[in-house]
Amino acid sequence: xxxxxxxxxxxxxxxxxxEDVTRAKKELLAMMEDKYNxxxxxxxxxxxxxGIVISEFGNLxxxxxxxxxKQVIKNKNDVPIISYEEAKNYIEDSKSTAPKTxxxxxxxxxxPITMLILIGLREFNFVNVKxxxxxxxxxxxxxxxxxxxxxxxxxxxxxxxxxxxLKVNLFELxxxxxxxxxNVQKQNEQTYKSAVSISVVCYILSALPIIITPLIxxxxxxxxxxxxxxxxxxxLSTYNIINKSSSNExxxxxxxxxxxxxxxxxxxAFQTVSKVYWCVIVAVYLGYSFITNNxxxxxxxxxxxxxxxxxxxxxxxxxx
Amino acid sequence: MISSDVIRGYNxxxxxxxxxxxxxYGYEISKRIRELTNEKYVMKETTLYSAFKRMESNGYIxxxxxxxTNGKPRTYYRITNEGKKxxxxxxxxxxxxxxxxxxxxxxxxxxxxx
Numbered sequence: 001x002x003x004x005x006x007x008x009x010x011x012x013x014x015x016x017x018x019e020d021v022t023r024a025k026k027e028l029l030a031m032m033e034d035k036y037n038x039x040x041x042x043x044x045x046x047x048x049x050x051g052i053v054i055s056e057f058g059n060l061x062x063x064x065x066x067x068x069x070k071q072v073i074k075n076k077n078d079v080p081i082i083s084y085e086e087a088k089n090y091i092e093d094s095k096s097t098a099p100k101t102x103x104x105x106x107x108x109x110x111x112p113i114t115m116l117i118l119i120g121l122r123e124f125n126f127v128n129v130k131x132x133x134x135x136x137x138x139x140x141x142x143x144x145x146x147x148x149x150x151x152x153x154x155x156x157x158x159x160x161x162x163x164x165x166l167k168v169n170l171f172e173l174x175x176x177x178x179x180x181x182x183n184v185q186k187q188n189e190q191t192y193k194s195a196v197s198i199s200v201v202c203y204i205l206s207a208l209p210i211i212i213t214p215l216i217x218x219x220x221x222x223x224x225x226x227x228x229x230x231x232x233x234x235x236l237s238t239y240n241i242i243n244k245s246s247s248n249e250x251x252x253x254x255x256x257x258x259x260x261x262x263x264x265x266x267x268x269a270f271q272t273v274s275k276v277y278w279c280v281i282v283a284v285y286l287g288y289s290f291i292t293n294n295x296x297x298x299x300x301x302x303x304x305x306x307x308x309x310x311x312x313x314x315x316x317x318x319x320x
Numbered sequence: 321m322i323s324s325d326v327i328r329g330y331n332x333x334x335x336x337x338x339x340x341x342x343x344x345y346g347y348e349i350s351k352r353i354r355e356l357t358n359e360k361y362v363m364k365e366t367t368l369y370s371a372f373k374r375m376e377s378n379g380y381i382x383x384x385x386x387x388x389t390n391g392k393p394r395t396y397y398r399i400t401n402e403g404k405k406x407x408x409x410x411x412x413x414x415x416x417x418x419x420x421x422x423x424x425x426x427x428x429x430x431x432x433x434x
Binding site for chain 2: 032
């Protein structure tokens with residue numbers, strides 16, 4: 001019966017909630033419910049009953065005139081319908097590109113690591129080279145890693161580019177497709193949830209090396225090395241989370257839930273703000289780090305920016 | 321199943337017939353249409369509902385809420401005098417329509433049919 005209710009909710013999605021519309025929905029539901037109950041009583045299975053009820057429901061177009069919402073229904077019908085194949089391809093492509101995108105992010109996060117290790121080892125006099133030279137060497141590695149990482153983004157995000165419309169524009173799924181997507185989401189739910197919790201625990205633990213090292217030893221080299229360890233933990237957690245959340249993300253996009261809800265999509269301000277926001281953060285990170293050379297600390301901008309983004313989103317949600 | 325295009329003009333007639341002898345509600349009407357036509361015609365829920373609304377605004381039927389002896393609350397429809405008049409008109413119209421169309425329909429035992 002829930003399936004039928006969802007189906008009807010979907011049909012009425014986006015229609016103005018006038019008294020006539022609400023009454024129509026209520027009565028149609030009552031008729032469908034009666035039919036469903038009787039089919040069940042006559043020995044039909046749940047799925048058969050749902051199938052018959054939905055196939056005999058008819059077309060909302062017929063109600064346009066009587067409910068005085070002909071124009072709204074016409075506009076609603078202009079919304080494209082995503083086919084079963086398209087939805088399936090999108091999920092597959094998201095899944096197959098996720099490990100590579102995740103690798104790109106991982107490379108970017110660990111990019112300062114060579115520099116940190118070299119500087120750390122120099123404090124222990126393992127490496128007996130001028131500091132300037134070490135920084136230069138570290139920078140070369142950093143640039144190579146970032147470049148590789150970014151090239152991964154570009155290569156694999158262009159693969160998903162054709163689906164960008166799904167994230168910003170409204171569309172509809174037919175009943176069968178929606179069921180398929182919900183199944184995929186359900187199958188991946190456990191993997192996704194455990195990946196998120198493992199990664200969150202790791203993020204928290206990643207602060208430990210930085211906190212503990214000064215307690216054990218005063219040697220400055222050690223604290224620089226501890227930052228390297230922290231970065232590795234953060235990088236691996238992020239890799240894990242991006243990789244494991246890809247199909248869940250794709251399902252959210254297709255079901256227009258979470259970040260991609262109909263409400264968010266109509267909130268163009270939010271979309272613009274988020275684009276500008278992340279560009280500014282990247283610029284600040286690179287600018288600050290290159291000018292001050294404080295790579296050991298500057299990475300902290302990422303978690304801070306992430307939390308701040310949540311706050312901005314909440315404010316924009318309230319305003320809309 | 322019959323194409324709904326052909327039958328559309330007589331959906332109202334069927335519904336009025338079913339409330340002629342006492343009020344009825346959505347599902348009961350659609351069920352009786354299915355049964356009376358031996359499942360040859362199934363009226364879609366949206367068709368039925370828009371017919372209700374149209375006839376209500378034309379004053380052929382009236383909606384009121386009620387419930388079966390042990391059932392849940394439902395919207396019932398009863399026919400008005402206006403509706404009875406309209407039903408009679410439609411019946412007469414059908415007699416003529418049938419008579420007219422009949423002239424153009426080949427029967428299996430007609431010699432022109434092969």
